[in-house]
């Protein structure tokens with residue numbers, strides 16, 4: 015296809031962008047400047063002040079307005095000839111069904127959560143429209159292209175879910191160091207310095223030993239003139255002393271566990287030391303902001319194992335420093351996320367990545383059945399619907415069948431008596447359902463909106479590890495194919511779409527490709543550096559560069575002017591198609 019017809023194809027293409035946030039604003043600008051004329055945008059959010067630092071289409075005066083609509087208005091001002099259609103809506107709304115998706119040549123995601131990404135992936139598969147998925151990990155951006163039957167789908171690789179711990183374990187019966195760290199960071203720190211309106215599961219009992227009539231939350235409220243050391247002592251005695259005494263009163267809990275020992279500050283440190291803890295001569299607000307509790311106490315080696323007395327002094331001192339630095343403004347403190355990249359990006363702005371072939375056992379793009387280990391005699395249908403069908407499989411309106419018998423249907427538009435019947439089923443254990451689900455049963459779970467159908471084989475199991483398998487159900491059969499290495503994900507904000515190393519290419523005479531994470535080096539000529547699907551993305555910013563958004567036409571591309579990234583030695587660039 016010559017470059018004129020490619021430009022024509024771009025002009026004719028109808029594209030859908032999902033998300034008009036950080037990535038979406040950039041994307042819309044780039045699409046508009048690249049010559050796309052018919053762009054649709056879905057975003058469910060309104061603009062917030064905190065978006066203004068990076069979502070550059072938005073201004074202060076737009077705060078509170080629909081992102082999709084403002085993005086359209088702003089871009090239309092400098093590109094009035096383009097037709098931009100905004101939808102202030104959730105992409106999961108039923109109006110955005112498979113027929114809606116089929117109208118587009120390509121879908122581009124600029125989302126910030128796994129749930130919506132999975133939903134769009136499924137609709138793209140059902141509608142057979144290419145999906146360009148993008149996201150961030152730390153300071154790096156990633157883009158992958160997913161085309162049904164030619165590349166892996168977004169869900170071929172299981173996405174790492176952030177590790178969580180049951181609240182009761184970390185508050186009452188911690189057994190690992192990590193439990194204590196999560197308790198301190200997510201519960202105690204949040205209670206002391208976080209947003210007061212945010213729910214917090216910190217295990218607090220009524221009564222603090224001084225005034226039991228007061229509500230417990232008062233313990234964490236610092237009096238207007240309360241000196242930090244007094245406040246610190248109150249918190250210390252409450253969480254390490256009083257709460258432990260209360261917990262010990264429940265004998266049942268400690269039958270098979272080591273009993274904890276309550277600690278009160280007065281038993282650990284002499285009164286004089288409590289009052290003269292740390293370097294009080296320095297006013298941290300005006301002086302040394304970097305002063306840490308450790309250096310204030312003259313503890314210089316963090317590798318040393320501190321005594322209980324030293325730890326207690328550190329607690330008091332760190333609390334005092336936090337309080338003084340915060341001053342009178344009680345804005346919530348949160349932990350800052352810092353990403354540490356093992357290998358920098360080799361001075362490359364764009365890093366080409368080969369799309370991967372589909373995972374043959376992916377339940378989303380192949381029909382591979384899954385296996386569920388569950389105690390069929392104690393788990394209810396509700397457990398199955400909430401924990402597996404909605405949470406794990408990401409279905410919104412599931413239909414569950416055993417053989418030809420429908421046992422559950424989700425949705426807002428059900429007849430009252432039908433809904434009541436399903437509600438009755440929800441609280442029944444699996445073996446007590448009208449069509450009993452036992453070991454060996456096969457359930458069919460379908461989401462009509464996503465046009466996704468999965469078969470789940472059931473295996474009865476009695477015992478579960480409470481920590482590793484808190485759902486008391488284990489979904490198996492969704493195996494990861496052999497790959498070089500797993501990617502690094504930061505959870506919700508990343509596409510987590512690049513399972514193996516992004517490959518950076520050096521601009522050396524003998525062009526070399528370094529697989530970033532595995533560090534295996536290969537010659538460019540050996541690895542056949544790019545594929546046509548990547549080109550789609552790579553040439554977007556340049557209208558003269560050639561491409562078509564039609565997957566059919568992609569097959570017929572000529573391959574002479576791709577590979578944007580290298581290119582001191584274009585001759586070295588041999589092309590390889592995905593099989």
Ligand SMILES: Nc1ncnc2c1ncn2[C@@H]1O[C@H](COP(=O)(O)OP(=O)(O)OP(=O)(O)O)[C@@H](O)[C@H]1O
Nearest residue numbers: 033034035036056057058059103104105125126130
């Ligand atoms: N289900 C969904 N339907 C439509 N839009 C969605 C959906 N889920 C997320 N989005 C949109 O995706 C965009 C993601 O943008 P971004 O990652 O910059 O996050 P943000 O919410 O704008 O910023 P921040 O997270 O810093 O508040 C948001 O504008 C959000 O409204």
Ligand SMILES: [Zn+2]
Nearest residue numbers: 167170376379
């Ligand atoms: Zn897949």
